[in-house]
Amino acid sequence: MRSNFSIVPRAFVLIVALICSADAAEDPLPSWNDGVSKKAIVAFVAKVTDKDSPDFVPVPDRIAVFDNDGTLWCEQPMYVQAVFVRDRIRAMAADHPEWKNQQPFKALLDNDRIALADIGEKGLVEIVTTTHSGMTTEDFSLLVRNWISTAKHPRFDRLYTACIYQPMVELLTYLRANGFKTYIVSGGGAEFMRVWTEPVYGIPPEQVCGSSVKTRYELRGDTPVLMRLPEVDFVDDKAGKPVGIGKFLGKRPIAAFGNSDGDYEMLRYVTSGKGARFGLIVHHTDSEREYAYDRESPVGRLVRALDEAPTRGWTVADMKRDWRVVFPAAK
């Protein structure tokens, strides 16, 4: 009898363990609450990977594009790259005493929000090209690498690279496990992102499309380098996103993920292709765990894409409702 008793609980434990591991294996998106958004994602992946489905998509065509700011990581209270620019200006100010009396630098150094709001696109371009050019691509990467390894989010007091969205990281992994190639298509600087996207998102530099400055091939002694020039090459935002997709990918992806009207044209372009398509908007609705913003926000403004989502068949992921956690657990 004794052996029978001992067998029953062991078998029971085994069955429970099997059920649990099966559950875990079946849920590649544990940070997503069960609901319409998660269901829509899983249903899309299931049909494009099922050879017997009329919506089956061969592996080479399984390309998914992701906006970065506000879609994969936190963009509030200001774009991370804008913080990098501000910190660069501060670090460079010692060598540029004239900036104390020269806009747009003065506004930035004084943290003068009223003057800053007034610098316009010309001022912005001047700031970005000043901080992002006059060095080789490799020196620039080193600057970003050093900065991003210590810079912290002012509210969450964690590295910016830890202010990424855990549910979206799971989504990237899930798509790749199903044969997708995952790309970033962002208004941010390509070379700003390429330094850290591989360790943080599993997206290698060559799968990062972004805005860029022009570069020139030069020799330093006998060593060729690419020198960053103070001239904008490409702005990968709004209608520039589909253009960037054409440049970099040369084909229409089948899934697009964004969070603002800067992603509207990309969402339209991707989801209007033939066959199964998927578009998703991350809607920031959670002021407690992250931020709540859409129509009125200067950063990540979301109006048109949100209004048209229902008729265009785009899934709206409601951060508060759909995400079990927002950021990865602290390490």
Next chain:
Amino acid sequence: MRSNFSIVPRAFVLIVALICSADAAEDPLPSWNDGVSKKAIVAFVAKVTDKDSPDFVPVPDRIAVFDNDGTLWCEQPMYVQAVFVRDRIRAMAADHPEWKNQQPFKALLDNDRIALADIGEKGLVEIVTTTHSGMTTEDFSLLVRNWISTAKHPRFDRLYTACIYQPMVELLTYLRANGFKTYIVSGGGAEFMRVWTEPVYGIPPEQVCGSSVKTRYELRGDTPVLMRLPEVDFVDDKAGKPVGIGKFLGKRPIAAFGNSDGDYEMLRYVTSGKGARFGLIVHHTDSEREYAYDRESPVGRLVRALDEAPTRGWTVADMKRDWRVVFPAAK
């Protein structure tokens, strides 16, 4: 006794079969003659993939870039894309009676080599933008697809896509089998190549960098398209090749393959990086099986890269000596 006799030859056959299959498995480059070029390729791949080697390179950094014209397929007697352009002009001439008296179109329609030599860069840009713009990217791809499926090389009487170099196709496959990502970095049009590189070389559109025209996002009815504009966006040749690598890849590849001075800067840029590097030049030395040309050729001119190859450690593959076959066997 009988059973013994029968066993001996069967064992012998088995051993021979094993040896032969082992041989085949050990030679991933059967169209390369044994010699210094093949040895150099195999030695490079062996050391960068051996975890115990000081030259080991992790998979994400194993990126190899290939020129296309003259490196992966035949570029003589004229660039394939130039033939495409000529055929487009002829096809479009019916709708453009004015071209009969208007350069540079007249020269092309009359096949007037003297006038053609005189059209200059401006004429060339006019021809290319006329034939390559004013349509969506998808319509352009369709034009290329239709043309390339029937256009034949005048001398070899086979499809241009069958005038690819079998040894180089084996090399692409060999590198990929060893964890490399293979990219094309070509002066040719990105969208001209992207249509056929995947079936022909196993290189998907998103791994093809090339020259490009600007495009614009537009709506056709309710469907977004990319319209090709009559304006050059980027020339991916000479010093433009490293610039293109910076744009598209954001990192220095570890191996580069070219055949002309148009690849010189790319070879320099790639092979001057830290750690193990590999540069190879395809030298066209075989007028019987293909063409023999270098210093004096208007197409694929090779002077500086050839002269500097020994001091820069670049391997020169001599087509006549190193390649057992040039083109794939006819199907």
